[in-house]
Amino acid sequence: MNTFKPVLTEHIGQPDCHTLSFYKSVGGYTALEKILKMKPEDVTQEVKDSNLRGRGGAGFSTGVKWGFIPKDSNKPKYLINNADESEPGTFKDRLLMNKAPHQMLEGMIIAAYAIGCHTSFIYIRGEFYKEYKILEKTIAEAYENNILGQNILGSNYNLDIVIHRGAGAYICGEETGLIESLEGKRGWPRIKPPFPAIEGYLQSPTIVNNVETLSCIPHIINRGSSWFKSIGPEKGPGPRLFCISGCINKPGVYEEPMGISLKELIYEKAGGIPDDKQLKAVFPGGSSSAILTAEEALDVKMDFEDLVEKKSMLGSAGVIVMDETVDMVQACLNIARFYAHESCGQCTPCREGTVWLVKMLTRLVNGGGKPNDIDMLFEITDNIGGLIDFSKGSYGKTICPFGEAVAWPVRSLVEKFKAEFLEYLPEEKAVA
Amino acid sequence: MPLLKIDDKEIQVQSGATVLETAEANGIEIPHYCYHPALEVVGSCRMCLVQVEGMPKLQVSCNTFVGDVHPDRKVDGKYDMVVHTQNDLVVQERKNILEFLLLNHPLDCPVCDQAGECYLQDYSFKFGNAHSRFEENKRVRSNEYLGSQIVINHNRCILCSRCVRFTQEISGTSELFVEARGYNTKVAALEEKPLDNLLAGNVADICPVGALLSTDYIHKNRIWNLKKQSSVCQDCSVGCNVDVFSQTNQIFRLTPRENHDVNGYFMCDIGRYGFHRFEEIERVTQPMIREGDSFVSFEWEEAIQETVDRLKRAGGKVAGVTSPYHTNETNFMLGLMVDGILGNLSQIDGEEINYPSGFRISSDRSPNRNGMNDVCPGNVDDLISDIDEQNIRTIYILDDGVDRDFDEVWKSILSKMDFVVVQTYRMTMLAQSANIILPGLAPFEREGTITNDGGRVQWLRPSLPIKGESRADWEILMMALKALDNNAQIFTDVSQVMKKMGEKIPAYKDVSFFNLGDKGLSLNGIASK
Numbered sequence: 001m002n003t004f005k006p007v008l009t010e011h012i013g014q015p016d017c018h019t020l021s022f023y024k025s026v027g028g029y030t031a032l033e034k035i036l037k038m039k040p041e042d043v044t045q046e047v048k049d050s051n052l053r054g055r056g057g058a059g060f061s062t063g064v065k066w067g068f069i070p071k072d073s074n075k076p077k078y079l080i081n082n083a084d085e086s087e088p089g090t091f092k093d094r095l096l097m098n099k100a101p102h103q104m105l106e107g108m109i110i111a112a113y114a115i116g117c118h119t120s121f122i123y124i125r126g127e128f129y130k131e132y133k134i135l136e137k138t139i140a141e142a143y144e145n146n147i148l149g150q151n152i153l154g155s156n157y158n159l160d161i162v163i164h165r166g167a168g169a170y171i172c173g174e175e176t177g178l179i180e181s182l183e184g185k186r187g188w189p190r191i192k193p194p195f196p197a198i199e200g201y202l203q204s205p206t207i208v209n210n211v212e213t214l215s216c217i218p219h220i221i222n223r224g225s226s227w228f229k230s231i232g233p234e235k236g237p238g239p240r241l242f243c244i245s246g247c248i249n250k251p252g253v254y255e256e257p258m259g260i261s262l263k264e265l266i267y268e269k270a271g272g273i274p275d276d277k278q279l280k281a282v283f284p285g286g287s288s289s290a291i292l293t294a295e296e297a298l299d300v301k302m303d304f305e306d307l308v309e310k311k312s313m314l315g316s317a318g319v320i321v322m323d324e325t326v327d328m329v330q331a332c333l334n335i336a337r338f339y340a341h342e343s344c345g346q347c348t349p350c351r352e353g354t355v356w357l358v359k360m361l362t363r364l365v366n367g368g369g370k371p372n373d374i375d376m377l378f379e380i381t382d383n384i385g386g387l388i389d390f391s392k393g394s395y396g397k398t399i400c401p402f403g404e405a406v407a408w409p410v411r412s413l414v415e416k417f418k419a420e421f422l423e424y425l426p427e428e429k430a431v432a
Numbered sequence: 433m434p435l436l437k438i439d440d441k442e443i444q445v446q447s448g449a450t451v452l453e454t455a456e457a458n459g460i461e462i463p464h465y466c467y468h469p470a471l472e473v474v475g476s477c478r479m480c481l482v483q484v485e486g487m488p489k490l491q492v493s494c495n496t497f498v499g500d501v502h503p504d505r506k507v508d509g510k511y512d513m514v515v516h517t518q519n520d521l522v523v524q525e526r527k528n529i530l531e532f533l534l535l536n537h538p539l540d541c542p543v544c545d546q547a548g549e550c551y552l553q554d555y556s557f558k559f560g561n562a563h564s565r566f567e568e569n570k571r572v573r574s575n576e577y578l579g580s581q582i583v584i585n586h587n588r589c590i591l592c593s594r595c596v597r598f599t600q601e602i603s604g605t606s607e608l609f610v611e612a613r614g615y616n617t618k619v620a621a622l623e624e625k626p627l628d629n630l631l632a633g634n635v636a637d638i639c640p641v642g643a644l645l646s647t648d649y650i651h652k653n654r655i656w657n658l659k660k661q662s663s664v665c666q667d668c669s670v671g672c673n674v675d676v677f678s679q680t681n682q683i684f685r686l687t688p689r690e691n692h693d694v695n696g697y698f699m700c701d702i703g704r705y706g707f708h709r710f711e712e713i714e715r716v717t718q719p720m721i722r723e724g725d726s727f728v729s730f731e732w733e734e735a736i737q738e739t740v741d742r743l744k745r746a747g748g749k750v751a752g753v754t755s756p757y758h759t760n761e762t763n764f765m766l767g768l769m770v771d772g773i774l775g776n777l778s779q780i781d782g783e784e785i786n787y788p789s790g791f792r793i794s795s796d797r798s799p800n801r802n803g804m805n806d807v808c809p810g811n812v813d814d815l816i817s818d819i820d821e822q823n824i825r826t827i828y829i830l831d832d833g834v835d836r837d838f839d840e841v842w843k844s845i846l847s848k849m850d851f852v853v854v855q856t857y858r859m860t861m862l863a864q865s866a867n868i869i870l871p872g873l874a875p876f877e878r879e880g881t882i883t884n885d886g887g888r889v890q891w892l893r894p895s896l897p898i899k900g901e902s903r904a905d906w907e908i909l910m911m912a913l914k915a916l917d918n919n920a921q922i923f924t925d926v927s928q929v930m931k932k933m934g935e936k937i938p939a940y941k942d943v944s945f946f947n948l949g950d951k952g953l954s955l956n957g958i959a960s961k
Contacts, residue, residue, distance in 0.1 A: 169613070186610060191475035191495050345591065345610070345617030346476045352532035355615040359568035376565065383528040386489065396489055397525070399475055 004231070006255040007239040008215050012099040018134060020141040023102035029147060031221035035110050036155040043114040047217065050225035053236045055092075056082055056173070056210030057286065057315045058401070059304050066207060068197035069115045075204040077117040080182065081108050083124040083131075083211050084166050084173040087286035088338060089318030092241035093211035095253050097124070097131040100215065101138040105161075107214030109152070110221060112159050115207055119160050123178050126166045135163055170342035174400045175208040176200075177344065188346045189400035212241055232258030236304035240317055244270045247277065247323035259303040266297075266321060277323040281416070285315025287335050288405035290412035312412070328417040329424050332410055333361040339406035347398040353384035354406055369425040374414060377421075381411040434500045434512035442511075447500055451493035451515050452480055462517055463526060463555045465533075465640045466592040467494040470697045470789075471601055477533075477592050479555070481525050485514040490525055493517075523559070530560035536571040538587045546642030548655040552590065571615065578608065578619075579627030581647050581701070582635060586618050589643035595619060595635040602698065603631040604788035619643075630785065630793065633704045637687050638697075648705055649685045661895040662689055662950055664882060665703035666757070666875045668782065669796040671884030672699040673950070676707075676876065676895035683707045683876060683895060691951050693888060700785075700793050710874050714859045717900025720869040727869065732901065732911070739853055739868050740915040746826040746851045751819070753777060754808045755830035756798035758905060759880030759892060760940070761929040762830065762872075763800075763808040765909035769916065770828055773810025774818070777842065777862070778832050794885055798832070803883030806955075807937050819848055828912075830905070831856035831863060833874070838862075855908055870912075872905040873898060880906065880926050881943060883955065889943050890952035 016022045023029070035043050048063025069077055081104070085093040096104055112120045124132050139161055142148040150158050164182055166172050172181045176190035179201050200206025216238055220228045229237045240258050242265055245251045249271030256265065262284060266272065273279055282297040283289055290312040292300060300310050307314045322331065340354035357380055364373055385407020386396045396404045414421055433444045438451070438460055445454050453469075455462045465477035473494050481490040485507055498513050507514045516522060533552065541547040573586035591610070596619060599608045607627045611620040621627045627635070636646040658677040665672040665686070672695035677685045686707060688699035719735030720727035730738065743750055752770030754763045756778050767773060784795035818824075827845075831854050838846070838861065846852060846865055854866035857874040876896045883889045898904075903911075906929050913920045923929050927945055934941040939955050947953050 188474075188476075188610075191473065191492065193495070193497070340614055343614035345612070345614045346474070346593075348476070348478050348529055348532045348590070351591065351614055351617060352535050356532075356535060356566065356568065363568065370567070383532070397478060397481070397528075 004239075004257045007219050008096065008100065008103065008212065008241060009253070009255040012095065017099050018101055018138070020102055020138070020145060020147075023100075023106075027222070028102055028218075029106055029153075031218035032106050032109055032147070033153055035113055035221055036153055036157060040114045040116060043110060043221070046225050047114070047220055050220045050228040051234060051237050052213065052216055052220060052228065053238075053304060054210055055212035055216070055240070055316070057087065057288070057313075059236065059314060062209065062213055065197065065209075066111070066115050068195065069205045069207065070198060073205055076119065076202075077115050078201045078204055078206040079108065079112045079115060079117040079120040080175075080178065080201065080206060080208045081120065081122040081211060081214055082173060082175065082178060082208050083122050083128070084178060085125055085128075085211070085316075086170045086173045087288060087316040087318055088335075089243060089245050089283060089320040090286050090316040091243050091245075092253050092317070094128060094131060095241070096211050096215050097128065097135060101131075101134055102142075103218060104211050104215045105138055105142055105147075107217035108161065109147070109159055110217045111207065111209060111214055113157055115205075117207075118158050119162065121182060121201075122161060122163045123172070123182055124163060124165055125173075126168045132163060132165055139163065169344070171344040171400070171402060174402065177400065178208060179206060186344075188344050189402075191399050232260075233301075233303045233305060236314075240302070242269075242302065243316075243318045244321065245319070246321035247273050247326070248321045249274055256302075259301045259306070262292075262300045262302055262319070263298045265302060265319065270321075273321065273323050277325065279321065280324045280326055281322045281328070283318070283320040283322075283409065285313050286318035287320065287338065287409055288401075289313045289315045290408040291416060293416050312408075328413055328420045329361070329365060332413040332421075333358070333365055335409050335413070336361055336406065339402070343402065343406075347403065349384045350398045350403045350406070353380050353403075356380055357384075357406070357410060364421070364424050367424070367426055371425060373425070374418065374421055377414045378411060381407040381414075385411070434498050435510060436498045437507070437511045437514045439516060439518055445498050447498070449498055451482060451484075451491075451496045451498060451513075454498065455493065455515075455517065460517055462493050463551070463559055464494060465551060465590055466594065468594050468597075468638055468697075471594060471597040471638075474593060474597070477590065478529050479526065479533075481522065481529070483516040483519060483521055485516075490521065526555070526559040527561050530556055531565070533590050534560070534564060535566045536587065537590075538570070538572075540588075543651075544588065544642040545645055545650055545652075545655075546588075546639075550642055551640040552588075552642075573618070576620075577626070578621040578635075578644070579632050581705075582627050582632055583645045583647055583650065584619060585643050585645065588641050589619060590641055591617055591619070592640060593619075594638045594640070595644055598631075598635055598638060599627065599629075602634070602787065602789040602791065603629050605629045605631075608635070630700045630702060631698060631787065631791065633701045634688065634698045646685070646704075648708075653679060653684050658684055659895075661893055663876075663893045663895060664799070664890045664952075665699060665706070666799040666882070666892070667700075667703040667706045667797060668794040669756075669799060669801055669885035670695065670792055670794050671799055671882060671888065671890050671952075672703055673890070673952075674699060674703065678876075678895045681897055681899075682711075689950070693951065693954065694884065694886070694890075696789070696791065698791055700791075702793065702797075707876060710876065713874075715874070715899055715902075716856055716859055716863065716869055716871045717902050718871060719901065720871075722867045732903070735868065735870060736908075736911050736915050739870070739912055742851050742867065743826055743828075743853075743916065749822055749824050749826075751822075751824045751827045752808075752810075753827060753829040754804050754810075755832045756796075756801035756804045757832045757834070757875070758804070758830050759800065759878055759882055759926075760803040760807045760889070760943075761880040761926050761933060762905040762909065763804045764933045764937075765906045765913070765929060766828065766830055767808035767810075768920075769909050769913045772822070772824075773808055774824075774827070775810065776804065776832075777829075777836075778834070796885065799884070800882040802885055802887060803881065803889070806883060806939060807933055819845060825849060826851040826853075828853045829855065829862065829866075831858075831860055831872075833858055833860065835860045855905060857902065870908050871900070871902040872908060873902055877902070878905070881930065881948065884952075887955040888952045889940070889948060889955060891945060891948040891950075 172187040181187040279294040464480040673689040673691040749771040785793040
């Protein structure tokens with residue numbers, strides 16, 4: 001893997017790397033020129049062949065998703081760029097928008113062309129004000145240079161892009177919640193079917209793609225799907241931006257090939273743990289993924305398949321590192337609080353269950369724990385997120401995956417660090 | 433047509449039908465809260481989860497559609513879908529959902545008006561746990577007025593959002609919305625626009641729990657004390673189907689009754705609260721004859737005899753005045769008794785109100801103008817000249833019961849009359865000008881048929897007992913008719929009048945209580961559903 005050269009972040013760090021002139025100087029928008037001469041379905045096929053899987057969290061095949069757009073529909077098609085990056089421990093899209101906005105924009109235009117979209121949206125997290133201003137400028141530059149608007153680069157293809165700022169809800173990063181929010185409604189995820197590709201924004205076929213996913217597109221077009229597939233494991237290949245935070249010497253975004261070992265990522269790329277403390281646990285894919293113990297973490301490859309085998313997930317590739325000093329019960333309470341705060345309140349299990357978890361964990365932390373609480377924590381998480389059987393998929397019980405997103409980390413924390421939870425029980429303390 | 437297997441039942445279904453609808457139609461109960469047949473499906477309560485073979489997760493049956501699948505993918509070689517609504521997984525899941533719903537619920541059934549017709553209560557009893565495992569503090573909020581007649585008890589609310597969707601989709605007024613997020617989520621009304629539309633009362637009906645309450649009914653009675661009578665609303669010509677809830681001689685509430693040919697699932701607040709109008713009126717319950725400036729009470733025989741004697745003595749023709757507030761049978765009997773019909777006193781003076789869902793409040797606030805015109809036609813253009821030309825000196829009026837001032841026309845008519853009989857249930861201005869008052873029944877005491885403005889004949893049923901010496905209006909007319917003409921037919925009940933009416937009025941030949949049933953009978957030849 002020594003030969004891996006960053007793809008998405010190759011030019012990040014160079015002066016004015018966010019500008020159009022810089023992007024063009026390094027070969028920007030050549031992929032766009034290329035695809036404007038191609039048939040849209042051939043573009044989709046190329047992306048499908050690349051095995052690119054979504055970088056937002058779910059990891060669904062991007063090309064397959066595009067293929068769901070009905071061919072015979074005369075409704076307008078919409079592409080939405082999901083820039084509502086809100087997963088705790090995840091900050092890669094922000095970097096891409098900050099430093100390589102034209103790369104993302106080119107990916108958007110190619111995706112829009114492939115699905116026959118003429119109006120596209122960037123749904124950007126409200127807190128990303130600086131990035132919003134940068135994108136405004138990026139889009140203005142693109143319009144000035146005929147990269148957006150009518151007859152793009154002399155082709156007959158037209159595309160307008162609108163930026164929409166979110167108002168600070170985690171759930172609006174879920175694609176149907178995002179679509180509701182974009183329509184001006186409350187960000188409550190929609191029940192499926194219908195899926196967005198059939199009835200999404202304004203009941204029209206809609207594709208929602210993540211910033212990093214879209215940023216991969218120009219490179220797939222330029223260098224070909226087989227090049228992309230050759231990076232990392234074939235079933236989920238490509239470069240990946242890993243966001244490393246927590247107890248780490250050099251936190252930040254690292255672009256590495258899919259399938260890099262977590263050990264290498266933590267100890268070689270990100271400089272290991274401060275003061276040479278012992279690794280205790282890692283969230284490999286944002287706070288919604290099941291936590292890995294140090295032992296598991298040091299033996300895992302960062303790709304979709306291997307993490308599923310370890311009963312976790314790659315998610316948004318937000319790697320949160322915890323050393324031996326971290327109190328796992330407090331961490332669990334912190335995570336439960338986050339999800340209780342962000343639960344949209346629509347589905348019964350999530351609305352009621354998340355706060356039950358918080359109330360119970362708070363009581364436990366404050367010394368009011370009861371022996372039965374540990375079993376109840378398992379039951380409540382199972383009832384919110386469903387029992388997890390990776391061979392059959394998840395048994396999620398809510399409209400959107402939020403239920404699983406709270407159940408997995410909390411359940412795995414209790415399961416893997418049960419001793420620490422037991423220590424909080426008053427009786428156990430007395431015995432010790 | 434796809435073949436669905438639910439539990440042990442094999443059911444042929446229309447392609448695209450949902451599992452929930454199919455189950456309900458086939459007598460299989462799937463508990464649900466957020467689903468309402470008139471509203472968009474949101475699938476948020478998670479109560480209707482069922483297991484569908486071949487799907488890893490439990491599915492919400494309200495949004496699971498049955499369709500034809502490829503022959504190779506049929507389950508057991510023949511089923512397009514196999515659903516389990518009673519297996520361990522589903523039974524346990526219902527317990528889980530009910531546990532969540534009851535975490536913050538106050539369990540105040542003894543003081544809750546919904547008790548007895550509450551789906552939280554019923555489902556907990558049928559499907560839930562007997563004990564709570566929740567040891568934390570409950571969320572407590574105070575009640576709020578959403579509108580002048582609707583109160584929300586947030587502690588009982590399960591956030592199914594039916595009420596919010598009702599104001600968005602049915603009334604189109606959107607006063608209600610969901611406020612805040614997660615644990616703090618609650619239903620609220622816009623500050624500038626409280627829930628005061630004319631359909632507001634329906635939100636209390638569609639609320640599956642005791643969260644939304646009509647101020648008109650809070651703590652007034654218990655549902656198991658009340659007698660429920662299906663009937664028809666009499667406050668406009670739409671004729672919404674209703675259930676009237678009463679105890680002894682008092683009505684406590686009206687709720688809409690489902691009829692897709694008339695009102696769907698809903699009714700308006702004019703009709704819902706209209707029964708209060710009759711609670712404090714000055715009733716006439718004894719036949720009365722004018723003597724000078726005052727009235728003297730008489731027994732029926734004397735009053736009828738006096739009426740007939742005076743009618744005969746006056747000579748000339750007897751004119752009748754029909755009423756669109758009265759039943760077909762009463763108007764029909766009037767037609768048999770008098771020489772000619774002058775018309776009626778009622779005006780169409782309401783405001784027509786249409787809602788985006790198609791729900792309608794008619795500008796005609798009388799219930800039976802169509803039927804009145806069918807069974808007892810006879811409007812004339814110029815009443816006064818007709819009276820003059822035909823030398824009419826006596827008049828028999830079915831009183832609308834609406835206390836209205838006389839206009840110049842009516843003042844002139846009454847001044848020309850030698851003898852005025854008014855059949856009424858209350859002392860209206862018209863009754864006060866009568867020579868004889870014959871006491872009929874008030875709207876909620878009547879039985880018979882009324883025909884709505886869509887040409888549907890519906891069964892009006894009594895929900896209150898007859899007061900004092902009052903008699904059914906058709907019966908009074910029959911007595912008078914018999915006294916006038918000894919050969920006149922005797923009817924022992926209203927269905928015999930109906931039969932006679934069917935013989936005389938061809939359009940009404942199929943009208944009988946049996947044919948009307950609960951949903952009525954369309955005169956346009958469209959079979960009722």
